[in-house]
Amino acid sequence: MAKVGIVMGSDSDMPIMAKAADVLKELGIDFDMTIISAHREPEEFFAYAKGAEEKGYKVIIAGAGKAAHLPGMCAAIFPMPVIGIPMKTSDLGGVDSLYSIVQMPTGIPVATVAINGAANAGILAAKMLATSDPELLERLKAYSEKLKNQVVAKADKLEEIGYEEYLKQM
DSSP states (O other), X not given: OOEEEEEESOGGGHHHHHHHHHHHHHTTOEEEEEEOOTTTOHHHHHHHHHHTTTTTEEEEEEEEOTTOHHXXXXXXXXXXXXXXXXXXXXXXXXXXXXXXXXXXXXXXXXXXXXXXXXXXXXXXXXXXXHTTOHHHHHHHHHHHHHHHHHHHHHHHHHHHHOHHHHHHHO
């Protein structure tokens, strides 16, 4: 079965990156998660990125903040899709991370989601894998239907109890 690699530059990214893992887990996709600093441990990073294909990874999800080189460096080495998650930072609110990840040179693309958008990174990885996995595609369709039903239920509740009571229950 295809696997996804999830990598982050710091354990402070874990609460966000766990959202990608949660989506993959819900959809039945195997993944590995690790912490590697491209700047502080370059040898370990290169070993990870060079060995990712051999481990069976078909997509890497990489989260990084500030200079945010981890996703781009993964894309430079790993021959398959990389999804970058710009992490919100205290200095510039994550815009620094976003710019670092989306401004990749021609030939080294990184699919990029919103700042702290790990759940969407998990969904995007699943969609990439589903292009060659009909069973996963069906699970994705069911997942989308579940999301739709959640919105419908909220709208029904709002209509039933009114916005003031709805706000109190939030």
